[in-house]
Amino acid sequence: MIGSTLAARAADLDTADPLAHHRKLFLGADGVQSYLDGNSLGRPLASTVDSLTxxxxxxxxxxxIRGWDEGWLELPQRIGDQLGRVTLGADAGQCIVADSTSVLLYKLARAAVAARPDRTEIVIDRDNFPTDRFIVEGIAQERGLTLRWIDVAYDGGATPADVAAAVGPQTALVLLSHVAYRSGFIADIPAITAVAHDAGALVLWDLSHSVGSVPAELDAWGVDFAAGCSYKYLNGGPGAPAWAYVAQCHLATLDQPILGWLGSADPFAMGSAYQPADGIRRLVSGTPPILGMLAMREMLNLIEESGMPAVRRKSELLTAFAVEAVDERLATYGVVLASPRTASERGGHITIDHPAFSAMVPELWRDGVIPDYRNPDGIRLGLSPLSTSFAEVAVAVDAIAARLESAGRDTADSRPHSGPSTGG
Structure with missing residues (x-):
């Protein structure tokens, strides 16, 4: 049973939640008591079934085939504009849906270093998501560049001071994540972007773990480039296409490396030489994944209806309750919080560490409690604001506590016992 105080507090928070009525709009799953992995794969909206059908x-x-002439070709930019308006603080014409996150990060990173041909360094933190690190490693090998690595706190992320110490006259690009995939730490985008610009560098931000959960103001912050996935808080489904942002000031000179027919000025001319399209469409390479972006549009409509400030407020309350529950129920078993304790410094998930978690997660999944695991010892509790209840957090924390308590009893029972003492 859930600790009565924790369960009661969760019930009170769910009752007071102004966004609680949205939870019924998402499809559930038989046997799932607690789904805390929306930061990896968001639940589908029921309306997505109807729209796809x-x-x-x-x-x-x-x-x-007539559909291409009747709106399909414009859909990536139309959804991109909505994404920019609703979640990114970006004016129209700077966002587009295309490719995967990996491909878009490569295109933008490669374009950025091409825009700084006399510079030889890329700055990135060692705890960034593997794709981000691998992409810049490949570009560095390809272009003969040097990587400057930032070491960050395990429960934190890159700070303006860290970036200031790493950039210099040879820095072409700084690539960082808005929300750290492991710790949930929120980077100070405007301050870090200003530091990089003062050094003459460009900045590429990965918003995969923040878009749809943490508001952004890319235009106001002076961001050069950004990209992110759509299957987490945007609920686009497994393998849904990613999106990219290019600031208006860079569009005319963007030199992306994967030249495809739909990024050309006149795709249906079938010309012999490539001429890039004007505007954000020049970032496109191949045929847009129409089916894959429809679910994303459904979620953007819901976020727009709710408003990003309300979504962010719910996210902060969820993570605050999760931290409180971990302190109350799990700290006594040696569980460590590996995320910031201040709500304004973390995104929509927290990570907790314990050596038993690697073996425990399959058991939790079997019993319908679904967080995710990240090496070496971390369980991430992903709290998607529009689909996660406070009760789900309480259920998950209690399930973890029960297993740790049981393991402790088993360990104690296996120890040799001394005989009764005899007083002398």
């Missing part, structure tokens, strides 16, 4: 039957099946 209608598209297959009425547009794909009904209009066939």
């Amino acid at each position: 209608a598209f297959v039957e009425e547009q794909w099946g009904g209009r066939l």
Whole structure:
């Protein structure tokens, strides 16, 4: 049973939650008591079933090839503009949906170093998501560049001071994440971007773990480039296409490396030489993944209805309750919080560490409690503001506590016992 005080507090918070009514809009799953992995794969909206079915039957099946001329080709930029307006603080014409996060990060990073041809260094932190690190390692090898690594606190992330110590006259690009994938630490985008610009460098931000959960103001912050996925807090589904942002000031000179027909000025001219399209479309390479972006549009509509300030407020309350629950129920078993304790410094998830977690997560999944695991010892509790209840947090923390308590009893029972003492 959940600790009565914790369960009661969760019930009170759910009752007071102004966004609670949105939870019924998401599809559930039989046997799942607590889904705390929306920061890896968001639950689908029930309306997505209807929109996908209608598209297959009425547009794909009904209009066939005519659909490209009737709006499909414009869909990546239309959804990109909505994404920019609702979640990114970006004016129209700077965001587009295309490719995967890895491909878009490569395109933007490669374009950034090409825009600084006389510079030889890329700055990135060692605890960034593997894709980000691997991409800049590949670009560095390809272009003969040097990587400058930032070491960050395990429960934190890169700070303006860290970046200031790493950048210099040879820095071409700084690549960092808005929210750290492991700790949930929120980077100070405007301050770090200003530090990089003062050094003459460009900045590429990965917003995969923040978009749809933590508001951004990319235009106001002076960001050069950004990219992120759409299957976490944007609920686009497994393998949903990613998105990219290019500041207006860079669009005319963007020199992206993967030249494809739909990024050309006149795709259907089938010309013999490549001429880039004007605006954000020059970042496109191949045919847009239409089916893959429809679910993302459904979630953007819901976020726009709710408003990002309300979404962020719910996210802060969820993570605060999770930290409180961990302190109350798990700290006594040696569980350590590996995320910031201040709500304004963390995104939509927290990480907790314990040596038993690697073996425990499969057991939790089997019993319908679904967080995720990150090496070496971390359980991430991902709290998607529009679909996660406070009760789910209490259920998960209690399930973890029960297993740690049971393991402690088993260990104690296996120890040799001394005989009764005899007083002398």
